[in-house]
Amino acid sequence: MSLTKSLRILSILLLSYFTLPNTYGQSDSLSNTPKYREQFIFFGTTLNVSSKSRDAAFSPLLYEGPGIGGNGGFITRNEQFEFLFDGGFTFGIMRTDLAGNTDTGGNIFYTVPIHTHALWTINSVFKGTPNAFLRVGGAVDFTGNFRGNFSYTNSALNFEYISGIGPGAQLGWDLHLNKTGKFFRKRDRDLTFLWTISLPIMGTYMRPSFNTISDFTTGANFISGGAKQNFAFIGDLVQFNSRLEMYYRLHNKNAFKLFYEWKYFAVNEGSSGNTQGAYHQLGLAFMFNVTGNK
């Protein structure tokens, strides 16, 4: 079994451990949603279960591999609104299926994703389900993917910078679990489950030029790859971000955040050919409650 598959299964087990007992182990009588306002700054670590990239400018082959990284951000939320800004980094190694056979290279990759959204609660959607909510609004996504494959000689440094703006939505559920005395339920527990998606409908991207190198013989920046900024609408430029999050609140008002993020991106235009990629990452962050007294 490949490392990627093993990590995928491990991450499923981890998330299942937290979600399944909590979802069905709660009291049927949910407490009413209290009015709340909370702000967190969070920092954490990420395990990139799988990153994939196919950049036709350099290779027709799909590269895939795991990585590790970190993330951080700020969130402010209440029952009506949520604003989030977060970013992170991941580095690792991707290889093709032919690696170790006819392919003697590999991609060292470095990914910098940044996401921000502002979402407002639509009250009428889950009227019958206390504490459940749907939020919609706008989101901005940026992904900087850098890959280094020294087998490409002068084209060793390849990349895409993609940014976009579009709608975002969030399905959420704030849970209060009364204590039962059993494991995990020895005290009252406050949990939040979130599924957030964003789909930029327009944005900009930078890709290497048609021949993938800058004109470094005239003194141009070698690592720029001759890249230029381009604007595109969805279709030519695709980003889709989906993240599942669970907040586990501590009694000192801080919290842990366990999350899983899936992101897909593609640039389907440009002289250097299309590029596609995706990543799955698991993360654990500690959330410092920085809510003021107001």
Add this chain to the structure above:
Amino acid sequence: MKTNQFKTVVLSVFVAVFLFGCENLFIEKDPGSNHRASFDYLWNKVNEQYSYLELKNIDWDSVYTEYSPKVEDDMPQELFFSLMFDMLKTLEDGHVNLYSPFSVSRYPELAVPDSNYSTRIVRTTYLSEQYFVTGPLQHDFIHRINDDGQKVIDTLHVNGNPNDIRGIGYVRYSSFASLISNYDIDYVISRYGRSTAGLIIDVRSNGGGSPLNIFQLCERFIPADAGETILYYSRNKVGPGENDFDDWVSATISPSGLYYPGKIVILTDRSCYSATSYFATAMKAVQKLRDVKIIGVPTGGGLGAPRGGQLPNGWYYRMSVTQTRSVDGDLDFELGVPPDIYQTQNPSDTQKNIDTILETAIDEIKHGQW
């Protein structure tokens, strides 16, 4: 009831989104790694991106016609590699290579060591035992062996003036891959600037490296009042069409660092490649501003900067994707930068530990018309 339905929906979404990475629906599958797919891919890449098909008068379609029927998926990989080796050889370009795990294809002419340069002869006949090594530059005053069999500094009377006795500096730069610092080149110029009538820069068998070193050197060779000086022009392939290039972009320098005021001779041979050919091309521009001569044989070319990539079978390739022309518009320097004085190594001189090309350079500094 509604709460239970909601829980089911939420849980289903969690599990569904988590379990299935939907990107497999969008990301294309790998093409087959068979020989046919790799051959077609490589041929097409060269057809769309190689920058000198027209200059070299290569009919790439006929190359396809010749090699395509020979490609069979069940042929041994060594045989397929050999076939691709021969196909790429038609481009006659040292910047074209195919890298397999077991071998690297190349332009055969450049793979044979040039007979116009011998480290042994230069060091035993023309340099002292304690020649200097400053960064990547090996340098010394040119020596000669006197009647007593001892090495002494070779000198000349500048303009026949018996009171103005100077030597000749020799600088060996064996690879443009070795970066020259400001200190390195300024030290060399300060050592020879006032005490020599000429400086011989020996770049024979220098296979190239970073073009940045060219600027470092040439900035010291143009007069202080030269201002912004164009060394050569380059342009990129920007599309699949034969003439899809962007505009010519100039490589421009300004005077910097110490200036060497004497005569300059550049020694070249066929093993001068890539950045060394750029250097020779640049010195053709410097030649318009001061005394410079190139002596030896034409360089090997390599004035197309190469890009890299990968084939469906996992092998890697590289090929030239830019064009370069001199300030006078010479595009055919890709085939070799011509010297001002053509000179090859005389085999009989080799037997006597004499460097024919270096002797010509010394003679040119002493007695040549400048």
